[in-house]
Amino acid sequence: MIALVLTMVWARRGQAVVLALLTALAVAPAVAAPAYVRAADRVVAAGEAAAADLPERTVTIGFTENAGQIGDPATDGGGQVNLSSTGGALVSLPGFDYVYAAEYPTVGIERDDRYRTRLVYRQDACAHLRMVTGRCLIGAGDVVLGEQTAARLGLAAGDSIALSSATFVADPEFQMYVADGAPKRLFVAGIYTVPEPAALYWGRQGYFAADPGDRPGEPAFVGLGSMSTMQRRNVQVTIDGSAGPGAMGVDRLPAVRAALDQLHRDVADLGGGLTLTTAMPALMHRIDAGREAVRAMVPVPALALILLACLTLFLVVGYGAEARRPEAAVIALRGARWWHRWWLATGESLVAVLAGALAGVVGGQLLVTAAVAVRYPGVGADPDPASLRYAPLALAAAALTVVLAQRRPLLRPVATLLRRAPRPGRAAGLLTDVLVAALAAAAVAQLLAGGGVAGAGAAAPALVMVAGALLVARALGPLVARFGRRSITRGRLGSGLAGYQLSRQPRSVTVFAVLVASVAVSGYAACAADVASRGRQLQAGLGTGADRVLTVAPIGRTRLMNAVRAVDPDGVRAMAVVPIVTPESERPALAVDTTRLAAVAAWPSGSDPARVAASLRPPAPDPVVLRGADVALDLTAAEFRAGKAVSLDAVLTPLGGEPDVVTPMGVLRDGRHTYRQRLPQCMAGCRLNALKIAGGAAVLDVTGVITLHGPAAGGGDPARWRSSPGGELSAGPDGLRIALTGLEGLPEGVIVQPVSTPYPLPVAIAGGGRPGTITGLDYRNIPITIAARLPALPSAGSPAVLVDLEYADRLAADGAAATGAQVWLSASAPDDIVARLSDQGVKVVGDVRAEQLARRLDRQGPAVAIGYFVLVAVLVAGLAAGVLVLTAAVDRQRRAEDLAALRVQGLGRREARGAVLWAYPWMVVLAVVAGTAVALGGWALTGWALPLAGLEPPPLPFPGRPGVAPLALTAGTLLIVLLGAAIPAARGVLRQLR
Incomplete structure (x- = not known):
């Protein structure tokens, strides 16, 4: 019996191969989805760790130690903590690098006693300093000074200096550093610069931040021996731990989280002034949020593909079973037992399904590995046996689908099996359509109720698109039949016979439904990818405000404008911006130099920045x-x-x-x-x-x-x-x-x-309402008039207010420096713009680029999950092409026989050729058009529930509707692929007809 089944498989090996491929496409998502989720976890964790700032990647424990040898236990038992031994708790964080450091203030070389010299020991500091002159530290008594400090104080390598430990006296009339220990003679071994002052090695100590008095931050570095032997009062001792490569990888996160929690408990238990400083929980929270977004989004296309694959299997196996009804009738007439009939009927398909399932298990993992390697090189897909946990369920579902699809030929009488035309069975089909539509409505209702795409909500898009495809196919049947009748009446026999072929065969209607659903799923994936991509571009551009945003140290508002205008006299590369501090109940506000607003800032589509800039800066009287x-x-x-x-x-x-x-x-x-x-x-x-x-x-x-x-x-x-x-x-x-x-x-x-400004002050506003006043730069209320309305404002989003900086500054009566001021730069800004601003007295303390934010968003959970949508769109296109190939192969002989009989009765060759060429190709064209419409309908009903805007989206007008071009490109690609399967199938019928 097994040999007979294998012989049947070999006799129809082409159909068996296609059925195996369709099964592989049904099983592959069950493997690919968990494999992709695991790979996405690695991508998200690596991306967030790479984009994290220094506080999120470091842990610092420390305390102030009294006089004595650094690291020695206190001899009086007064609650002191020995950091050198307590630091072992920090070392338990896996994958972290650790640096021991100590410092205290000293005096002796500064000419002004209001300022101190930071005396610092930092483990392995010489490896991170570059010596300009002299050498680095060797023995006790050596010290190295910063290049600018040495130039300012007139010191050089080889000089001798004396430093004393100092204490700050905070008396209101006497604020200065005074020596509190005997001076220690030190030898200036070298003069240093710091190649990478922002490197993780330097931790959170701010060694190179500006010191009071406009002095550069340049500590005096010494060895541990020099620091320990100097007479002093208190020493600030720290251990900095920084995440090494891969330390925040997804596999290490549980261990790091547990070790960090234990460290918190240890620090709390030890007390004694011991402190723990880290922002790492915020990084872990973002990683967890990104992983949750992946787990919420990946099942959406996966369920759609699995549901479509099972429907396809049901169709093609049932289609083949209908074509083999004469074989089933012969087997029944020979008196075969029922289990032999079932085995002979289903064995051929089950063998192909088993082979396809094995291919799908391997192919699903390989497909994810290849996709991740191309899109995220260096991360790795990390194959894991856990990815196979759903494969047995997918195989069982495919086998059950095969058995159910064979039931009708096996349960029908022999006389029915010998009939040429099958019964349509419309009542059962209508019941199925109603049931799927009801399930789709229930899933959409859950989304509208706030259930999100978790749980049953993840199936909502798939159910909506399958239900839409079934309803379109059911409605199209009568229309095609009417088209066929009208064509025959008007003498167009080719198109009329094609219409009858599509309308009178129930399986043809089901094939059309599968094609429509396939196009709809691919179109839905294209909608998600397009909306997500444009949302990330919007957030990176409009959300940042400009191509590049520099944050500057506190500075006078007019001074900032003058400096920016000096470095960019043409007004097309840089713009001064000052955020206005407003109460929480009031919309945020920005004051910008509108003379260059149109050229520098990013703008929402559909707005005219030049017109807005002109409306914010009407002519005004000259100032006094x-x-x-x-x-x-x-x-x-x-x-x-x-x-x-x-x-x-x-x-x-x-x-x-x-x-x-x-x-x-x-x-x-x-x-x-x-x-x-x-x-x-x-x-x-x-x-x-x-x-x-x-x-x-x-x-x-x-x-x-x-x-x-x-x-x-x-x-x-x-x-x-x-x-x-x-x-x-x-x-x-x-x-x-x-x-x-x-x-x-x-x-x-x-x-x-x-009066040197328009009054009330003209503003551009985003969001509803008509505020009569806004908070000014000096925190006083300013009457305003709305000169322009926009969907969103650069950087601030919506609701927000935009005003002219010069006019707002003239209205301010505080004379204070601007805190949090920025300089926005266009893409044409020169590379040395920071140096030019520095020459004008503007100190840059932060630098954010739109492209950096875009790369960061590309590695967050929602963006990574979209990659699976694209992968599913490719698989669905292959699934639809396979349906056409297999159904055409099964139907080829019968259609050729039918047309040959009509030829005998007088049907012309041209009309017969038209009947063949009008069938499958026109089915494809109609399916692509209808499937695109179903995709848009499904997106309108469910697309809003996908978390495409990111983890913590700013208040921006994120796109909700897909663009025409990506959807048209997807539809065109599917049309080419499906016609590439349909036209050869039609030509195969013509070859049989000859």
């Missing part, structure tokens, strides 16, 4: 500018009662780029006086931003009149000035009259400003 090293205000104070005098401060912005100045002009005396301040920075001119009038502490009911005379009054026209509440402006006989009506409830006093 005071010139000369002596700033003088000619003022008259009158009508102030005794004890109710006020003081006046002038807020000035030097036009030469120096920091803003809030200069006190003093307490105003009755009568007319000139109030002066010596301000050399105003020699080139200072813009008068505001006059701040304040009363004495706890002084109530302050009223009076101040008259501003001379050029500073700007002609005394009250229309050229504005006042905050508490002041009333009018024209005096020889100047600007400021009447104070009361200072109660005004902690900042009355602020009088020249």
